[in-house]
Amino acid sequence: MAEVRWAMVVDLRRCIGCHSCSIACKAEHEVPLGVWKTWVKTIEKGGYPSVTTLFLPWMCNHCERPICNTVCPVYAAYRREDGIVLVDPHRCIGCNYCRAACPYDVRYVHPETGMIEKCDFCVHRVDAGLQPACVEACPTGALIFGNIRDPNSRISKVLSKERVTVLKKMFATYPHVFYIGLDMDVADPLMGYEECVSCYEMRPGPTVERLKRSLFPWK
Amino acid sequence: MLHRLHLGPVAKIGAILVIILFTSSMFFLIFDLKQPLRFWYLFLHFNPTSPISWGTVCLTAYPLLTGLYIFFLFQGNVRWSKIMGAISLPSAISVHGYTGFVLGFAKARVLWNTAVMPSYFLCSAMISGVALMLIVAILRYQFTYQDKPVEEREIDLHIINLLAVWMAAFMITNVFYVFSDITVMYYHTEDAYETVELVRLGEFGFLYIWVDNILGNVVPTLIILFKRTRKSLFCLFIAAALASIGVFVMRYVIVFGGQYVPLS
Numbered sequence A: 001m002a003e004v005r006w007a008m009v010v011d012l013r014r015c016i017g018c019h020s021c022s023i024a025c026k027a028e029h030e031v032p033l034g035v036w037k038t039w040v041k042t043i044e045k046g047g048y049p050s051v052t053t054l055f056l057p058w059m060c061n062h063c064e065r066p067i068c069n070t071v072c073p074v075y076a077a078y079r080r081e082d083g084i085v086l087v088d089p090h091r092c093i094g095c096n097y098c099r100a101a102c103p104y105d106v107r108y109v110h111p112e113t114g115m116i117e118k119c120d121f122c123v124h125r126v127d128a129g130l131q132p133a134c135v136e137a138c139p140t141g142a143l144i145f146g147n148i149r150d151p152n153s154r155i156s157k158v159l160s161k162e163r164v165t166v167l168k169k170m171f172a173t174y175p176h177v178f179y180i181g182l183d184m185d186v187a188d189p190l191m192g193y194e195e196c197v198s199c200y201e202m203r204p205g206p207t208v209e210r211l212k213r214s215l216f217p218w219k
Numbered sequence B: 001m002l003h004r005l006h007l008g009p010v011a012k013i014g015a016i017l018v019i020i021l022f023t024s025s026m027f028f029l030i031f032d033l034k035q036p037l038r039f040w041y042l043f044l045h046f047n048p049t050s051p052i053s054w055g056t057v058c059l060t061a062y063p064l065l066t067g068l069y070i071f072f073l074f075q076g077n078v079r080w081s082k083i084m085g086a087i088s089l090p091s092a093i094s095v096h097g098y099t100g101f102v103l104g105f106a107k108a109r110v111l112w113n114t115a116v117m118p119s120y121f122l123c124s125a126m127i128s129g130v131a132l133m134l135i136v137a138i139l140r141y142q143f144t145y146q147d148k149p150v151e152e153r154e155i156d157l158h159i160i161n162l163l164a165v166w167m168a169a170f171m172i173t174n175v176f177y178v179f180s181d182i183t184v185m186y187y188h189t190e191d192a193y194e195t196v197e198l199v200r201l202g203e204f205g206f207l208y209i210w211v212d213n214i215l216g217n218v219v220p221t222l223i224i225l226f227k228r229t230r231k232s233l234f235c236l237f238i239a240a241a242l243a244s245i246g247v248f249v250m251r252y253v254i255v256f257g258g259q260y261v262p263l264s
Helices: A020-029 A067-071 A097-101 A123-127 A133-137 A154-161 A207-215 B008-032 B051-075 B078-104 B117-147 B150-186 B190-203 B205-225 B227-231 B233-258
Strands: A006-011 A039-047 A050-058 A077-079 A085-087 A143-147 A177-180
Touching: A006 A154, A020 A039, A020 A133, A067 A077, A067 A097, A133 A143, A143 A154, A207 B190, A207 B205, B008 B051, B008 B078, B008 B117, B008 B150, B051 B078, B078 B117, B078 B233, B117 B150, B117 B233, B150 B190, B150 B205, B150 B233, B190 B205, B190 B233, B205 B227, B205 B233, B227 B233
Parallel strands: A006 A177
Antiparallel strands: A006 A143, A039 A050, A077 A085
16 A cells, blocks of 8 residues: 555535635646636525525545546556556547546546546646645635545544545546535535525425426416 | 347448437537537546546447448458457447436436436437338338349338337337336436426426327327238338437427526
């Protein structure tokens, strides 16, 4: 077992939704317009006077068992010994399969080169002994990056003390971006796309109605 | 097998169609890459866990093997054409089945990630393949039957009838796959339930239920099952055309509908 396993903890109790992480990432990686390596999903829930805004910084989860690596036909997607999942730009053929297969929707096609890009935990900074750009930019210290195999690192202490969870656990990818205080509504993909109070308020209607509507759309 | 069923003439047409269509399909796939000039990396770096890697091998082998098969068939070398036919049969199945695995292994998309997807794709590929063969066989009969003796006309009509019955059998299987896929997804997890509600019966409901399954599967099956319409070559032609359109729409709904529900 490798001695280093990089991971990230996102303390959502501290996140203020300032989008500094997204902007720092854009600047660090020169991400083109229209695509993001990391972004902050924002939803509002409830109605006046009891209303909350929820934030969810979203990035590559650097899975232990990444589906993108499994399905890449040319081994362009690979995982380093220290757990960072990367894309080899000299090998990617741009087939888009990893983008379609990733449950976290973190991969995008670079508009100019046509190759797949995604968050790489700022591997060039990490290898130089620095923290990723988003972590350095976070004004409230909501992002904690470190080696989870080192019991004395800050992230290990946080992980052993706090109640953490991961996104989309059911896909068996064993993601390594942990969230503290994750709300089920902000984690729900359909929230934010439709006006709704809670994810239980906007579930699709009864099947018989849907079936009637799709079978007899002219009625 | 094909020779025993008097399908010799159709086998030749089918093999020529395979070479034309699969050679051109490779170019479609290559131009769909965002880095098309790197397509040869697929042969260089074979990843056994990726169905696209399997597909690369199958898709290359299939037209080549069929080329050898048709070469021996036209030479009259029955023994070797049978051997090549037997070798190319698994590649023919895998070339249609691998697309189902490509979709099935994309675990993020619940609409694709089902165990029925490879069989469903294989079945719909059989429908579109037999439909194309049926169209060609009907056109061939229409344009050549005046010059033929009665026995050869009988054989041609027998072939058309056989292809139609096969197509009906595959379409019934296809409807069964659709039914089992939708119902099992409906009883499955939150994501699967939402996909059924929002995609299969929602946004793409009209295309999927009406164009694909009613017009593309049920109507052609009924045309073939009723004796009066089966005897009419025009009706069979319409059935084959509807089935081809239905399969195309099914591919459209599966590929675009699978990515319709957002993930983040």
